[in-house]
Amino acid sequence: MSTTQTSVAVGAEVEPDYLACSKGWKSWLFTLDHKRIGVMYLIAISASFFLGGLFALGIRLELFHPGEDFVDADGYNQLFTLHGAVMVFLFIIPGIPAALGNFVLPLMLGAKDVAFPRMNLASFWLWMFGAVFFVAVLASGGLDTGWTFYTPYSVEAQTAVIAAATGAFILGFSSIFTGINFIVTIHKMRPVGMTWFRMPLFLWGMYATAIIQVLATPVLGITLLLLVFERLTGAGIFDPNNGGDPILYQHFFWFYSHPAVYIMILPAMAIVSELVSVFSRKPIFGYKMIAYSSVAIALLGFLVWGHHMFTSGESKVAAAIFSALTFSVSIPSAIKVFNWLATMYKGSISLATPMLYALAFIFLFLIGGLTGLFLGTLSTDVHLHDTYFVVAHFHYVMVGGTLFAFLGGLHYWWPKMFGRMYSEKGAAISCLVAFAGFNIAFFPMFPLGAKGMPRRYWYYLEQDFISYHQLATVGTVLLGFGLLGIVIVLLRSLKSGEKAPANPWGGATMEWDAASPPIHHNFHHTPPVHDPYRFDDLRRDPATGNYSRTDAAEPVSSH
């Protein structure tokens, strides 16, 4: 092992890293390097997140005060639609797999790249192409159907529904390409000695996610095509005026979009499994249960779409089955939380920024998950459906869960991606501000919704709801400042951050065997495979801050 370490160090001097190995925009836009594609995705989804965030700010500022402040009802309907569509299709679905996954996944396998590098680049181009359609939507009358495109409203809406549906259709292919690539890469490119149950849990999460991306996304594509077809020809698929069934659309849509929730949350759980283990310096507790629960969640996630439709007039039998299946998903999620907790027991817990995000994730995801119980329960869902309670619930899961895990992963792999350490103090403060802001913004929406405030309302009844809305707006602004702080801290590190060692956190997975940042081909020699959660043979060198394996460290045997 020590010889490999030396050769990496020597090699790093003679061979430039992946950022410096070639120059010019063409060397980026036409790169086949998974790391550069990951970085381009990171920039692209961050820009989308910024745009979606501006729409969110617009929503909250308008709602600070009942009645018209700076947008009218139509303007507000556009704001919440575009906020949802941009955040879901351009940010949160590609977010962790395409940006962080692309960068980390081959490194974790000790591989040079993903299985199909050209397909990987095509996925990014498709993302750009899909994003162009969303820009076209903004330029040509906007969109006011909600991100869900419910029929028959979306059939008769006067806004750019076809352009938006086409954009989402193309983005779907981008997602499918990433999924196929990850499945094949994990199946075929694991190094000798890395059996399925010696894979880092991040890879299990990526694998489960990829299955959903490949199996569910085509249904969204077909549904959106049918919607476009309906608008163009009046074929009568979804429009009751022509004999269609508007509820059929909801079934099709949620058959994709509920599994899509797991495209968002499984990678987040996968990151947290890595963070909790590394920053507690403890083998992950119940490795197999976490791995199996990822797959269980992915599969069960396909069978619960009807819980979005408990008040649609769905039959009682269907409602009972979907309710029961929905509860069944809650168990593997609960098991993961208990496993993370048990991992920390008797650990050596560091509160470095990535761990702060992991702890914030557990706090927020727990609230998001537990409030799901109120919505899976049939009789309470009838009251809570389509109110702010639901808005609060899914923001706790998608923002509190996915966004916080994404930020945790970003801070964790940032030194690997760019070879620089960020200001630990600035990063921790930004994390806490964002955490506080998020809770102030979204917690009041639980009682607000239970009191009866419906979602997607531009206007609201002043006397009952004003203080909740004002609190939420204040929280949103605070969350915005937290996010701004994160951007400043990370960008400053690129300019003036300390040089990062290869393994600054003491991770045992293979990406930490590569240099920071890695060379173009990741490794000079495929590093030997170690147990991904064995930390006791890693020692920190106080001079460099680097963790390296002691000479006693034995790679796992290759059978």
Add this chain to the structure above:
Amino acid sequence: MMLTLAQAGEGTFWFPAQAAEDAAKVDDLFYFVLYVSVFFFLLIMTILSIFVIRYRRRDDSAPQKSPSHNTVLEIVWSVIPTALVVYMFYAGFTEYLSKRQPPAETYEIGVTAQKWSWNFTYPNGHVTDVLHVPVDENVSVLMTSEDVIHSFFVPAFREKMDVVPGRYTKAWFKPTMVGEFDLFCAEYCGTSHSEMITKVVVHPQDGPDSFEEWLREDSDFLSKLSPVDAGKKVYQMRGCAQCHSTDGTSGNGPTFKGVWGTERRMADGSAVTFDENYVRESILQPKAKVLVGYEPVMPTFQGRIKDDEITALIAFLKSLQ
């Protein structure tokens, strides 16, 4: 005559007043899930905090050894949550069955939703834009939509059901509290979705404010009121007011102020005089002639409005000079 109570009853931190028979049961189950959730949230956060403090990294030596799995523990923390959610499912399901299965005898009111107003049709054919119901009686609503999907939501009754074009959906409730309660549209339906709000008025069993008295009086308005006043009432109860103002401001539809007898330019370039026949046609076939600058979003009232009501409405429009 009309009850002028504000939203009746006292709400709690979580809920508005319980104004229907099922509301208390829904709330009780909500509180059960809430207590379970709060318990587990506090338990996990407490343990997490203790671990973070107690096992904080002090030096870089390897942590203490501890098991990487524990079968008994793992079974316990799988089985207890499973048992709890099985109960939640069961309780929610049985209560849902009773919510979705109306009793044999109900007072049935027809509901028609349209962008962006509600029409409630009583068994005698009378139509209102505010829902009136008797207290302590089983009331069912048979609902359909003229255009897109809407949703009938009365928070005080804990009742919600989507209103879908091209099919009927049904809900029922038994109001237990006299007063006025909010009725919202809960399914996004376009521009004025958030103003598709009306009230449920729950009438007492007896006395001059009773439901029977109200229905008798209110149904009779065409013969009791002057044509202009009757027309004004039609304008209110049929939901015209949601889009057409009488004060000159422009909404989703053109205002009615000062337009009678004027020449109007249509979207197709033709000119039409705003007269009796134009008004009649626009109510029955709203998309036939659309004023320039407006979208053809008005639903048809064909088969839903009586000729006498159109006549009264015309009298009212004429009065708006």
